[in-house]
Amino acid sequence: xxxxxDLVPTPSQTVGPFFAIELTTDEHCIxxxxxxQAQGKRVWITFRVLDGDGAPVNDAMLExxxxxxxxxxxxxxxxxxxxxxxxxxxFGRIATGEDGSCVxxxxxxxxxxxxxxxxxxxxxxxxxxxxxKPLYTRVYFAGDAANDEDPILRLVPAERRETLLAxxxxxxxxxxxxDVRLQGDQETVFFEV
Amino acid sequence: MDSVSTQVSIKPYARPxxxxxxxxLYEPYRATIKRAPLKPMIVLPHTLSEVTGPIFGHEKxxxxxxxxxxxxxxxxxxxxxxxxxxVLDSNGRPVPNAxxxxxxxxxxxxxxxxxxxxxxxxxxxxSGAGRxxxxxxxxxxxxxxxxxxxxWFNHYNAWRPAHIHFSVFGTAFITRLVTQMYFPGDxxxxxxPIFQSIPDERARQRLISRFDxxxxxxxxxxxxxxxxxxRGPEDTPFET
Numbered sequence: 001x002x003x004x005x006d007l008v009p010t011p012s013q014t015v016g017p018f019f020a021i022e023l024t025t026d027e028h029c030i031x032x033x034x035x036x037q038a039q040g041k042r043v044w045i046t047f048r049v050l051d052g053d054g055a056p057v058n059d060a061m062l063e064x065x066x067x068x069x070x071x072x073x074x075x076x077x078x079x080x081x082x083x084x085x086x087x088x089x090x091f092g093r094i095a096t097g098e099d100g101s102c103v104x105x106x107x108x109x110x111x112x113x114x115x116x117x118x119x120x121x122x123x124x125x126x127x128x129x130x131x132x133k134p135l136y137t138r139v140y141f142a143g144d145a146a147n148d149e150d151p152i153l154r155l156v157p158a159e160r161r162e163t164l165l166a167x168x169x170x171x172x173x174x175x176x177x178x179d180v181r182l183q184g185d186q187e188t189v190f191f192e193v
Numbered sequence: 194m195d196s197v198s199t200q201v202s203i204k205p206y207a208r209p210x211x212x213x214x215x216x217x218l219y220e221p222y223r224a225t226i227k228r229a230p231l232k233p234m235i236v237l238p239h240t241l242s243e244v245t246g247p248i249f250g251h252e253k254x255x256x257x258x259x260x261x262x263x264x265x266x267x268x269x270x271x272x273x274x275x276x277x278x279x280v281l282d283s284n285g286r287p288v289p290n291a292x293x294x295x296x297x298x299x300x301x302x303x304x305x306x307x308x309x310x311x312x313x314x315x316x317x318x319x320s321g322a323g324r325x326x327x328x329x330x331x332x333x334x335x336x337x338x339x340x341x342x343x344x345w346f347n348h349y350n351a352w353r354p355a356h357i358h359f360s361v362f363g364t365a366f367i368t369r370l371v372t373q374m375y376f377p378g379d380x381x382x383x384x385x386p387i388f389q390s391i392p393d394e395r396a397r398q399r400l401i402s403r404f405d406x407x408x409x410x411x412x413x414x415x416x417x418x419x420x421x422x423x424r425g426p427e428d429t430p431f432e433t
Contacts, residue, residue: 006395006399006422007281007283007284007285007422008209008210008213008283008395008396008399008422009209009213009214009283009370009422009423009424010370010372010399010400010421010422010423011213011214011215011372011391011396011397011399011400012214012215012370012371012372013215013358013371013372013373013387013388013400014222014224014371014373014387015358015360015371016358016373017306017308018296018304018306018308018309018358019296019358019360020306021296021304021305021306021320021321021322022294022295022296022321022322022323022324022358022360023294023296023360025322028294051227051228052226052227052228052231053227055227057228063369065242065245065246065247065366067242073241073242073245074245074247074248075245075246075248077203077204077241077244077245077365078241078245080241089247090247091246091247112240112241112242114203114241115202115203115240115241116240118240118242121242123242123243123366125366125369127371128228129224130222130223130224130225130226130227130228130229131217131225131228131229132215132216132217132219132222132225132387132390133214133215133217134369134371135217135230136237136367138242151238151240152237152240155235155237155238156235160232182227182228182229182230183227183228183229183230183231187230187231187232188230189232189235190230190234190235191234191235191236191237192234192235192236192237193237193239193243193367
């Protein structure tokens with residue numbers, strides 16, 4: 001007799017301090033979301049994860065999920081009449097270093113328009129020791145004209161929206177930065193998904 | 194629903210029942226104190242960005258990646274075990290092709306990690322890491338060594354119950370699950386704030402595997418069952 005399976009989702013537990021032995025080995029990290037053949041404007045985003053004291057979090061993992069340059073996801077639920085970039089996956093996984101930072105190479109995604117059209121964005125899940133479950137946030141690009149009409153940004157109180165904007169580096173075209181502040185005045189907006 | 198609804202609906206995922214998931218801030222687990230957000234979270238209506246997610250293929254997994262006892266020329270020290278189960282969604286549907294990654298301490302309670310400080314021996318024949326994909330019925334199976342309990346610095350004389358870390362990808366980015374599987378009857382449960390952080394007692398029990406004679410192999414290895422439930426789509430679609 002098989003015991004009846006209880007269909008309540010399994011509880012989350014922290015990823016702990018030692019996930020790097022499997023999740024972020026050289027082989028399993030994905031620091032570049034966009035292969036060499038991917039179309040679109042190439043960008044490098046430097047993430048920095050900071051705790052409630054502003055101290056760098058040196059044992060965090062970030063997972064990234066995004067659409068291609070046309071705003072198309074590689075997934076059967078995406079039925080937008082768009083052609084997916086050849087070889088596009090859209091998934092990234094990076095781990096912070098001693099200074100709490102890590103760099104993701106990707107292309108700037110297009111607008112996803114199944115449902116209310118969204119501004120270009122990356123979806124991020126943050127995992128770390130001291131987090132009993134992942135934190136979800138989004139990276140938008142400062143200055144993008146579509147941000148004003150993005151249905152998710154509009155749910156965020158205006159004074160907190162800035163925390164979701166990656167900032168361009170004026171000295172280096174294509175380079176952006178995004179701070180994940182876990183606590184404090186400038187705490188990043190996190191989403192209950 | 195407003196009048197600008199588009200033609201294509203997004204099927205949202207059900208949210209887990211209250212108390213079934215740990216909170217972000219749980220003071221007995223000290224590391225949460227400076228890492229838990231304190232401002233209100235924004236409840237996100239699910240868009241295509243949430244209900245899609247990476248789907249992995251067999252290229253991600255080697256044939257023997259689910260057997261942590263045969264990664265080196267010699268056999269690891271410890272109690273050989275078989276950990277198996279199914280990945281289902283909360284509607285009871287099996288989740289095929291789900292990537293499961295595991296990592297764990299060796300039988301002496303030591304992780305093969307550069308920052309590990311526990312003065313227990315490393316096992317030259319044990320990495321503590323493995324991965325597999327679920328089959329068409331959502332089933333998976335690992336062969337490994339029973340991990341030892343492990344001391345940490347959370348409070349005086351703090352020990353983690355023996356556990357195996359599980360990372361699971363389902364069908365959507367928001368069904369992502371990272372958890373820990375425990376072993377039945379561990380005397381450390383009562384003292385472990387990570388395990389105790391889950392408010393609902395029944396939910397907590399879901400993280401404890403059960404001994405299973407059916408999957409135990411005579412003269413070779415004990416079997417433990419651990420079924421995993423990921424969030425599933427809500428039954429009623431809605432329009433954004």
